[in-house]
Amino acid sequence: MTSGSSIANEIEKENTDVLESTQAVILKALETLGYDKQVYEILKNPLRTLSVRFPVKMDDGSVRVFTGYRAQHNDAVGPTKGGIRLHPDVTQEEIEALAIWMSIKCGIADLPYGGGKGGIQCDPRDMSFAEIERVSRAYVRAVSQIVGPAKDIPAPDVFSNSQNMAWMVDEYSKLREFDSPGFITGKPLVLGGSRGRESATARGVAICIEEAAKVRGIALADAKVIVQGFGNAGSFVAKFMFDAGAKVVGISDAYGALYREEGLDIDELLERRDSFGTVTRLYRNTISNRELLEMPCDILIPAAIENQITQENAKKIQASIVIEAANGPTTTAATDILTENGVLLVPDVVGNSGGVIVSYFEWVQNNQGYYWNGEEVEARLASRMRTSFHRVYNAAGRYNVNMRLAAYIVGVQRMAEAIRWRGWV
Numbered sequence: 505m506t507s508g509s510s511i512a513n514e515i516e517k518e519n520t521d522v523l524e525s526t527q528a529v530i531l532k533a534l535e536t537l538g539y540d541k542q543v544y545e546i547l548k549n550p551l552r553t554l555s556v557r558f559p560v561k562m563d564d565g566s567v568r569v570f571t572g573y574r575a576q577h578n579d580a581v582g583p584t585k586g587g588i589r590l591h592p593d594v595t596q597e598e599i600e601a602l603a604i605w606m607s608i609k610c611g612i613a614d615l616p617y618g619g620g621k622g623g624i625q626c627d628p629r630d631m632s633f634a635e636i637e638r639v640s641r642a643y644v645r646a647v648s649q650i651v652g653p654a655k656d657i658p659a660p661d662v663f664s665n666s667q668n669m670a671w672m673v674d675e676y677s678k679l680r681e682f683d684s685p686g687f688i689t690g691k692p693l694v695l696g697g698s699r700g701r702e703s704a705t706a707r708g709v710a711i712c713i714e715e716a717a718k719v720r721g722i723a724l725a726d727a728k729v730i731v732q733g734f735g736n737a738g739s740f741v742a743k744f745m746f747d748a749g750a751k752v753v754g755i756s757d758a759y760g761a762l763y764r765e766e767g768l769d770i771d772e773l774l775e776r777r778d779s780f781g782t783v784t785r786l787y788r789n790t791i792s793n794r795e796l797l798e799m800p801c802d803i804l805i806p807a808a809i810e811n812q813i814t815q816e817n818a819k820k821i822q823a824s825i826v827i828e829a830a831n832g833p834t835t836t837a838a839t840d841i842l843t844e845n846g847v848l849l850v851p852d853v854v855g856n857s858g859g860v861i862v863s864y865f866e867w868v869q870n871n872q873g874y875y876w877n878g879e880e881v882e883a884r885l886a887s888r889m890r891t892s893f894h895r896v897y898n899a900a901g902r903y904n905v906n907m908r909l910a911a912y913i914v915g916v917q918r919m920a921e922a923i924r925w926r927g928w929v
């Protein structure tokens with residue numbers, strides 16, 4: 505077992521292992537709050553991770569065996585909740601770290617959930633529509649014993665969307681022999697989805713940007729913005745910034761980046777991107793994702809994948825505000841460098857929590873069978889986002905710590921209390 509102090513010392517070093525670096529921040533947060541080491545022992549890893557292998561018939565008649573995971577971090581507060589990603593680089597450790605982040609996120613936003621996350625190792629960009637459907641359904645059959653509307657509620661994540669959720673809820677409803685819309689969120693409206701869920705992650709990011717810009721005295725209409733990633737999170741946030749009058753000077757996808765000092769036409773890019781958030785291949789004069797992050801801007805929004813801002817490039821970031829729309833885009837060492845350089849970093853567990861907040865609204869609406877209009881959803885989301893931002897911003901001041909540690913201090917407390925009340929320690 506690793507001792508507390510040696511884990512805490514590791515925080516100073518570059519660590520791109522997302523699970524280990526998350527554990528280090530959780531330990532610091534619990535120590536700051538004065539919790540016993542036994543609470544850390546419970547929270548450092550998920551309570552359950554199911555690893556599954558499932559065969560799927562491909563269009564050419566061959567059979568391919570896929571690997572998938574569903575991790576449930578902690579259910580002391582309530583059922584677990586979190587997305588399912590379909591990506592070739594999915595690993596068990598990554599999914600476990602993502603499940604832990606969901607717990608912290610739900611704690612900050614005060615949602616009655618613990619964290620969960622799922623993943624399938626595959627590249628849907630290389631698969632037919634029918635193959636993606638068979639993989640989505642087979643995954644649900646493989647994990648069906650541990651998920652459910654009162655146990656663990658999945659949602660979309662990287663390379664999954666409302667269509668995957670529709671196939672998954674259909675499969676689950678067949679297995680359970682009744683209609684169970686509350687099994688999964690991020691569904692199409694006609695299957696019990698919530699108004700505002702599709703753009704909720706980005707809407708939440710935009711609200712954080714408004715709050716951070718106020719704190720920093722930046723006028724959004726004059727701001728230069730760069731967004732890495734042009735999928736569900738990135739493309740909508742680029743659109744919200746564009747509509748707010750900001751100059752979106754850079755965007756990217758997995759294949760490269762576009763940077764134009766005079767600003768990009770986001771409406772045109774939105775029309776041309778595909779369902780996996782790919783657009784740069786249609787343009788000449790692209791730069792790399794790495795170069796994009798270092799270009800001049802006021803607000804930088806990583807909205808793609810993990811470990812994009814590291815100790816290698818953190819010093820070269822020119823933005824004064826970094827809002828993490830992606831999960832885990834900044835390493836712990838880079839968080840320290842950005843903070844020392846006076847950058848206001850809004851961590852993922854706050855910045856991108858709009859997605860799970862509206863997923864929670866969707867689940868509530870499914871449970872009550874009564875649906876809200878778009879304005880109601882938006883107003884409730886805005887209120888929770890602003891409260892979360894300021895809880896974390898104030899905690900950073902109160903404890904004199906960086907925004908990530910402050911977020912963990914705020915996010916872990918409710919779970920630790922639930923564990924204590926249940927008598928687990």
Ligand SMILES: NC(=O)C1=CN([C@@H]2O[C@H](COP(=O)(O)OP(=O)(O)OC[C@H]3O[C@@H](n4cnc5c(N)ncnc54)[C@H](O)[C@@H]3O)[C@@H](O)[C@H]2O)C=CC1
Pocket residue numbers: 660661662663664705732733734735736737738756757758759780781782793807808809810829830831832856857859860
């Ligand atoms: N969809 C949601 O509701 C939520 C998503 N997130 C996080 O936001 C991030 C993006 O997710 P989504 O927008 O949903 O996914 P998406 O699948 O809609 O889009 C992903 C985007 O990232 C790009 N990308 C993929 N690999 C890349 C790489 N190696 N380098 C640069 N760009 C790359 C893709 O080309 C695409 O533009 C992820 O970290 C996800 O966990 C967080 C909260 C909720």
Ligand SMILES: O=C(O)CCC(=O)C(=O)O
Pocket residue numbers: 585586587588609657658659660661689690831856857859860861863864
């Ligand atoms: O909408 C949800 O339930 C979860 C979204 C998600 O996976 C995330 O916030 O990382």
